[in-house]
Amino acid sequence: MLNQRLIGVVTVKDGWAVQSFGYGRWLPMGKPECVVENLDRWGADEILILCLDRSRRQLGPDFATLERLKRLNLATPLIYGGGIRSAEDGVAVVQLGADRVCVDALLRDDLTAVHKLSRQLGAQAVVAALPLSVVNGALAWRDYRRATDTSLDPAVLAALNDGTISEALLIDWRHEGSPGAFDPEIVRLFPARGRQLIAFGGLSESAQLADLFALPTVTAAGVGNFLSYREHAIQTLKAGLPGVAMRPAAYPTSERSCPESV
């Protein structure tokens, strides 16, 4: 049966992996390729790279980071988000080694380009990143470039419903980086048509993940900072999810993590 996924999320700012807190505070952690290599070795089900300064500064995708990741020989599927301005950018990102692309600003700037991207890569390769919060019992969609909130655009929801976009990454941006703080109301209020949601932001504990995975619309959960705070965090989180349909924790997972001397 199709398993639910635990996604390792790496936030990148100015070319460095950072710990991210509430979309407003960042602490440097190291080279993205080192963090990604660890997630690959530790058996993450997917790895998501979010380069958060690219659209704000109109820099386009972080091709330099993708080039470095390309050399890692990753054995884990890679999703890339950040600075994608057009369908051509998305295709270039895939040609540099990403398996899927994640769009945020493009949803607001040029939904036509998202449709074009879907036709070129296939909808299964297109993920919508939606920073959300709950305000007065309703979902508020964060425009992080303008620091404003709006209601969800019906055209974006239509793209999710008509099969242009395969999955939505629901980011609890207020609680990002705060342990155990993800607001499950974001998932419950989101008008998903099926199992197509990825929850992210403030997810750190197995019990939290188990509650989310019990919801009929959740297919995956992303964990960011907290995977870097303790040893074998992916294995530990998975070990705490015995009733969830999920690949068992695996370690090691690639040839590179098996030293030749063993």
Next chain:
Amino acid sequence: MSRRGIGIVDYGVGNHTSVWRTLYTLGYRCKVTSRPEELDTMDLLVLPGVGAFPAAMQAIHARGLATYLRAAAAADRPLLGICLGMQMLADSSTEYGETPGLGLIPGRVDAIGSGLWHIGWNSIDASPADPLVGRSASESFYFNHSYAVDCPIEFAVAHATLGRRFPVVTRRGRIVGVQFHPEKSQLAGRQLLTDIIGGLLHA
């Protein structure tokens, strides 16, 4: 002793790097190319694929590779299609309208189901006795697609289930297609590639 060579067919679509690196680390001599004279020197051809079926077939035809691949199959050269590459081995697809495929393994590509995506890790169902995929009979692999091949049972080597059961490994002689991404399926993928490529080269 010379290493076996694998030609990764480059038709300008998708990510060839992951496939190249995985096969290279398995010990093969690998070349990503669209040039027939270079592909001719290789022991096995790999047709990777990411994207939508019509765009990929258009790219294959634009480079004259459809004719080349059909001739290679007719000459009994081993060929492995991965993900969309597996779908292109079939007769046709309904993705964004009816588009003819390479017609190397009988079958038709159709939507898995309305609004159904097969994204993530799923186990495959195969006979443990199968020489190519038997050792991977209960392993999980990474899938990322919404269309699947429907083929006569004699060409279906392994299946997966998402709402319905559908073929995820197909075979006709020395031509094999895998719907998932073995190059992104960690140790399980490496094992499967080792078995399939080794099996095809010695078939």
